[in-house]
Amino acid sequence: MLSTMQDVPLTVTRILQHGMTIHGKSTITTWTGDPEPQRRTFAEAGARAVQLANALRDELGVRDGDRVATLMWNNAEHVEAYFAIPSMGAVLHTLNLRLPVEQLVWIVNHAADRVVLVNGSLLPLLAPLLPHLPTVEHVVVSGPGDRSVLDGAAARVHDYEELIAGRPTTYDWPELDERSAAAMCYTSGTTGDPKGVVYSHRSIYLHSMQVNMTESMGLTDRDTTLVVVPQFHVNAWGLPHATFMTGINMLMPDRFLQPAPLAEMIEREKPCHAAAVPTIWQGLLAEVTAHPRDLSSMKQVTIGGAACPPALMEAYDKLGVRLCHAWGMTETSPLGTMSHPPAGLTEEQEWPYRITQGRFPAGVEGRLIGPGGDVLPWDGVSAGELEVRGNWIAGAYYGGSDGEPLRPEDKFSPDGWLRTGDVGVISPDGYLTLTDRAKDVIKSGGEWISSVELENALMAHPEVAEAAVVAVPDDKWGERPLATVVLKDGATADYETLRAFLGESIAKWQLPERWALVPAVPKTSVGKFDKKVIRKQYAEGELEVTTL
């Protein structure tokens, strides 16, 4: 039986129209390095977004489905691009300016971007790449920066302000299919080529609603959010869309992401909400410890991208700032879970919930798949790989402009769920705790052992400086853990002592038999343990292994 309700597509266009009218007085404040920041209302930014859409169509010839890239910081112009490009039916492609240049080149070519909007301050990054980007016909430069580095470029160069000046502030927006592409973002691709996630209007719209629900970030037009998480990565966690939906004011740091200017903008502008990865909050904490600033306006801070060290949460608690864990990835838009504790608990009782990754919202289903491929119970003990399903979860990767979408088996289950590559447990009341990456977990006799758990337990020993645990082949169990340990100077602990120490907190069957002392744990370029290298060292007999 059919309903009698209207059917209106869920589009970014609608979010733009809503924000620039109902919330027209809300503001985007962008840090500029000048004594006064740039301030622009949603009405003004919305009108400029409309002008940009007109310019892209009429002057640059952008058409339905064309990819328009941005290489920009968090600022009002980037917000304008966020709305103009999808609303006109084109696809916003945000470029991660932290990627190695060869990956950037690969990505732009794979997406076949026709236009790049770039901040002047990022021209030194873009200019040398341009000769390798044959699809890019236009470069649009916004903000201060030496344009002369583009002299001789094959692409036409435009100034953002000159390009939009005098254009109409109305646009006959196309009626878009809510399932059509609105934006895209590539994963960084530590192994293999980067993979493109193409967000739909529907996925962005529903994700925005979720971000604004009280159980997630709970934003209202009475507040200000400090958007540290970059717009060039996973849509700045959906905040630009969410803000236009409910009118919360945006505070944008542009390129001023160092602890000192961040502390200054918080003290001056008093955001009640902020979103960023743990390293940002680590740096800010060191800054305000050295040079005290009042951060207490920030009643809720969303922290994600990596697990937040509990000590960091505690330190911010003392400053009157509450860090709230969220988990997500490029493929999940990114809101996968958030860790608001259940009601009615004391602070002490809340703590174990706060350090989990949190609960799934209604729009995200989660399940744990065990070593044997079975769906595991939510018992807080059974560890499996997390798979997720929902409208803002990727079901494939972009296959290029004339390729089929890619659905690699290690990334998507046969019934379409995303394999997150994260291993963890879920409590009976639905709180997710991630313990490891699937590729690092030790698959021992049909059970999984978390390498991270063993490492953390080992590193709690007073004589251990660092410890990395990897899976190594074992005839009887399939895999068993190998513990590689860096002792502190002058330490005397032997393997039996360390194993006994581990046994105090870890089940006996999980304890490593194989041990090796190493001078240092090999690390990746971003400082993470490089377990590939350790496994290779073991396989090639380069480690001096003792078996207990």
Add this chain to the structure above:
Amino acid sequence: MLSTMQDVPLTVTRILQHGMTIHGKSTITTWTGDPEPQRRTFAEAGARAVQLANALRDELGVRDGDRVATLMWNNAEHVEAYFAIPSMGAVLHTLNLRLPVEQLVWIVNHAADRVVLVNGSLLPLLAPLLPHLPTVEHVVVSGPGDRSVLDGAAARVHDYEELIAGRPTTYDWPELDERSAAAMCYTSGTTGDPKGVVYSHRSIYLHSMQVNMTESMGLTDRDTTLVVVPQFHVNAWGLPHATFMTGINMLMPDRFLQPAPLAEMIEREKPCHAAAVPTIWQGLLAEVTAHPRDLSSMKQVTIGGAACPPALMEAYDKLGVRLCHAWGMTETSPLGTMSHPPAGLTEEQEWPYRITQGRFPAGVEGRLIGPGGDVLPWDGVSAGELEVRGNWIAGAYYGGSDGEPLRPEDKFSPDGWLRTGDVGVISPDGYLTLTDRAKDVIKSGGEWISSVELENALMAHPEVAEAAVVAVPDDKWGERPLATVVLKDGATADYETLRAFLGESIAKWQLPERWALVPAVPKTSVGKFDKKVIRKQYAEGELEVTTL
């Protein structure tokens, strides 16, 4: 260009699954008249909903698209029906127990309900109707009440608890189209036959998300909501669905809707949120004035269904209870607007915003259509009929089991927007103020005059007891206002005095020329001014009219 995101239908089933797992510990507390209320967790109610679905399919033969009616108060069993029926692919049809019985009979026959779930306390209402309900094959009775009144009924009679007892607590839910029918509700139909609105899974899901957004009701699992607004009318404003989405606890009054038990349940259970029409809050205010109770837990009360008298808001402000205006109708699911004032205002500055109907959320577009059919500006002055568009707004009425949907011209614009029949203005910052019903507005020379505004201004005169203003035909202007006035005992004001008094607040061109003193204003059965009768009295020369 297609996105690479998953596509998961937005269904009531998903809300059920989410609520009974992630929010399994949240509770539904139902008032019973016993010393202790009935308490049931979402996990328990969810499991019982699954059992009900099994029973409806296996025992009663309910199939896809079948209509299953409820004639029930707000209670846990009604919540179970809310989830069981749509999740299995059938259609929940809530019957408004306040309707005249002949309308109830018409509605059940029009919907061709196969099953009626009924509270035992409502059997005296249902039993005499049953012989006139030939499509009803099964009656399922829940809760206390004399079953013997059903003796001899043609329909099979079941006890709710016996029916679900021992049934499986799992169900292989069908994969539903999100646009398929989930629930239906008929408008009361003061003119013509009642009209059925058929909500879809999509409309209910999106409406639930909106209810939970901070800018709307902002519910979380740390709170409790007192759901006074009946489940038999417009899905209890979407609260049962919204609660299962975010886990806010439900407090259900069942049949105990009188001021004294409401006051008791608020003081005992301390809900932080509540939703009801103004008359409920009027009654409660009188009750706590006579017998003081602590209502201050209610930080936010959503009030709708009729405009809230400002004096009522002020009285509750003094009790520490904030009433927040919302506007909607059966055709709008119902959330159309809510009146949270903008940020940064003093209490005094907030006041003019609080008495408006409020702002549209992103999911609802509004426009005002003027007397000439043109779209009016949002200038706070131009008055027009409100039309709305969105996914939880009706685009037609149910045409019966073998009829096409009905799209009467006076209810739906040619481009599909709902004509609300409400006339008002919208401020530049998007706040809607409704001033009149379209059928009561005076269309004078291409401009509209609000009858309600003239009435309110007249009734502010110290010698006026009541005043009703209606449109009467006028050769020159098309229509002009006729003022009918009831003077207080001993009052001496003449028409010139009253007209001069009106002129202090009303534009000169809007002032009535025609005046009549009447002993009383004719009223409808629910106490509203019956303007049809006044217009008829005028047309038939029954009023003694003076023209100034």
